[in-house]
Amino acid sequence: MREQGTALAELEREGTVVERPDEQPVLRFEHVTVSFDEIRALDDVSFQVYAGESRVILGAAGSGKTVLLKTALGLIKPDRGRVWVFGQDITEMPEEELFHIRARIGVLFQEGGLFDSLTIEENVGYPLENQPSLRCPPEERRRRVVEALRFVELEHTLDKYPSELSGGMRRRVGIARAIVAEPELVLYDSPTAGLDPITAYTIIALIVKERDLRNITTIMVTHRYQDAHFLANFRWDPQSGRLAPAPPEATRTRFLVLREGRLVFEGTRAELEAASDPYVRKFIRREQ
Amino acid sequence: MLDILKPPVLAVQEFFLLAGRTFRNLFRRPHYAADIFLQMDIIGVGSLPIVSLIGFFSGAVMGMQMSKALQQYGAVGQTGQLVALTMVRELGPVLTAIAVAGRNAAGMASELGSMKVTEQIDAMRALGTDPVQKLVKPRLIATATVLPLLTIIADFVGLLGGFVIAYFFLNLSSAQYWNNAWQSLEYRDVTFGLLKPFVFAFAIALVGCYYGLATTGGTQGVGRSTTQAVVTSIILIFILNLFITRIYVSL
Ligand SMILES: Nc1ncnc2c1ncn2[C@@H]1O[C@H](COP(=O)(O)OP(=O)(O)O)[C@@H](O)[C@H]1O
Ligand SMILES: [Mg+2]
Numbered sequence A: 001m002r003e004q005g006t007a008l009a010e011l012e013r014e015g016t017v018v019e020r021p022d023e024q025p026v027l028r029f030e031h032v033t034v035s036f037d038e039i040r041a042l043d044d045v046s047f048q049v050y051a052g053e054s055r056v057i058l059g060a061a062g063s064g065k066t067v068l069l070k071t072a073l074g075l076i077k078p079d080r081g082r083v084w085v086f087g088q089d090i091t092e093m094p095e096e097e098l099f100h101i102r103a104r105i106g107v108l109f110q111e112g113g114l115f116d117s118l119t120i121e122e123n124v125g126y127p128l129e130n131q132p133s134l135r136c137p138p139e140e141r142r143r144r145v146v147e148a149l150r151f152v153e154l155e156h157t158l159d160k161y162p163s164e165l166s167g168g169m170r171r172r173v174g175i176a177r178a179i180v181a182e183p184e185l186v187l188y189d190s191p192t193a194g195l196d197p198i199t200a201y202t203i204i205a206l207i208v209k210e211r212d213l214r215n216i217t218t219i220m221v222t223h224r225y226q227d228a229h230f231l232a233n234f235r236w237d238p239q240s241g242r243l244a245p246a247p248p249e250a251t252r253t254r255f256l257v258l259r260e261g262r263l264v265f266e267g268t269r270a271e272l273e274a275a276s277d278p279y280v281r282k283f284i285r286r287e288q
Numbered sequence B: 001m002l003d004i005l006k007p008p009v010l011a012v013q014e015f016f017l018l019a020g021r022t023f024r025n026l027f028r029r030p031h032y033a034a035d036i037f038l039q040m041d042i043i044g045v046g047s048l049p050i051v052s053l054i055g056f057f058s059g060a061v062m063g064m065q066m067s068k069a070l071q072q073y074g075a076v077g078q079t080g081q082l083v084a085l086t087m088v089r090e091l092g093p094v095l096t097a098i099a100v101a102g103r104n105a106a107g108m109a110s111e112l113g114s115m116k117v118t119e120q121i122d123a124m125r126a127l128g129t130d131p132v133q134k135l136v137k138p139r140l141i142a143t144a145t146v147l148p149l150l151t152i153i154a155d156f157v158g159l160l161g162g163f164v165i166a167y168f169f170l171n172l173s174s175a176q177y178w179n180n181a182w183q184s185l186e187y188r189d190v191t192f193g194l195l196k197p198f199v200f201a202f203a204i205a206l207v208g209c210y211y212g213l214a215t216t217g218g219t220q221g222v223g224r225s226t227t228q229a230v231v232t233s234i235i236l237i238f239i240l241n242l243f244i245t246r247i248y249v250s251l
Helices: A008-014 A065-072 A095-102 A120-130 A138-151 A167-179 A197-214 A225-233 A269-274 B002-025 B033-071 B076-117 B120-126 B131-168 B174-184 B187-213 B218-250
Strands: A027-036 A039-049 A054-059 A080-085 A105-108 A185-189 A217-221 A234-237 A242-245 A253-259 A262-267
Touching (some): A054 A065, A054 A225, A065 A217, A138 A167, A138 A197, A185 A197, A197 A217, A197 A234, A225 A269, A253 A269, B076 B174, B076 B187, B187 B218
Parallel strands (some): A105 A185
């Protein structure tokens, strides 16, 4: 069941996300199918995300959320369909060209993806050292690494190795690495999985803060509805230095629900809570 | 029926794709020199003790066996020659490659496999590095450089092992043993004795890296690819050895 189309006209009719029709989506999937042997990890998935929007992707384990993010990065090639990022068709783009696209995307992997043979400083500075279009001299690199680590309040861990940090701290280092190059789009794969509620809140607060300070397009995969709630209904308040409630229009947050590779729901939080599909409803009764 | 064949055929195809990508990138920048030297240290210096031990004991054993056989013809004095030929032509290259396969094909598969399952390989690609350039190429270059050197050492230590037997148990003089050993070696023995480890290096590094990068299924998967990498590379070493020896004898 697909409750909402993605056509612009429909988005505008809903009145919650107002798009200029000439605006180009930051990310666009058109009938994307990804298969591994017999498994269809993504099955005819189409959606688009516009600049400044937030997306929450919900779905059971194995429903294809991670595959969706990796396909958006060009790490996985679709079997069918096309993917556009920043208006460029990346479906058959060679790896060297993809590096320039990926330089503009930040990503936090579910398993962290920190290099355990490198220090925290080297980890966070990795894109600035290796990404062809981001390369910068060592002094500037260090300054930006320290700045990114200060953002996640871990500037004292520069010389440590990932194995010396707790799970929550590693996640924060991952966030620092994702944002160090000031990307226009950030993808977070299950940023709070396996964390206690207080640490999870810290992580979500960082994600919201980064989004609102730099007005970044944010796509977050999660199983916790609580995370989605913060992303959709809170904004970073620079005055008080914490999250403050905000009307849903302000955060421009929309939800996608995946089920066995199929997109079964797309819409606003109000529509999500009004949904009748029992699978979709499973994800919304988890608050507090 | 065809379904049973599909996974191995696909795996072979994937392996050759990886090999092709590695060769294409061999002379293309970036070259991660620091990674190459690190791998040379891990593979070369790290394997030195086991390779020397294996070389010494197999040389000594050959010394004993050959002298026993030569006794029947009253030709114990030829022991040096037989030890030299078996070590340089066969035992040195093959045993060294097997030892390095056990240590380093396993090491590469488990290291790259852990990186795969913790999404470090994805992170590399997302952050601007090609894992073939950054991980596979340094390991291949390091193995192909270091394995012939290790083989020379194994050959020499093997001759030394044979010498210990000849000198202390067979009462051969030192000059008798070494001259006999030295003169028996032809130019092509040495060439093929070094060509072999160079070729085996590909069976070790590419197979180890292939299984590492193909790992799926968490930590269990890492164990599985490590085992497969060792088994496959050792089998490949024996098969390649047969082919190279076939070329050698037909020359
Ligand atoms: N590299 C792969 N090889 C084979 N199957 C895969 C691979 N990656 C993902 N899958 C399969 O695709 C499906 C979706 O996976 P994933 O996107 O990781 O789920 P999740 O929603 O939990 O993130 C799962 O059935 C998974 O087993
Ligand atoms: Mg996942």
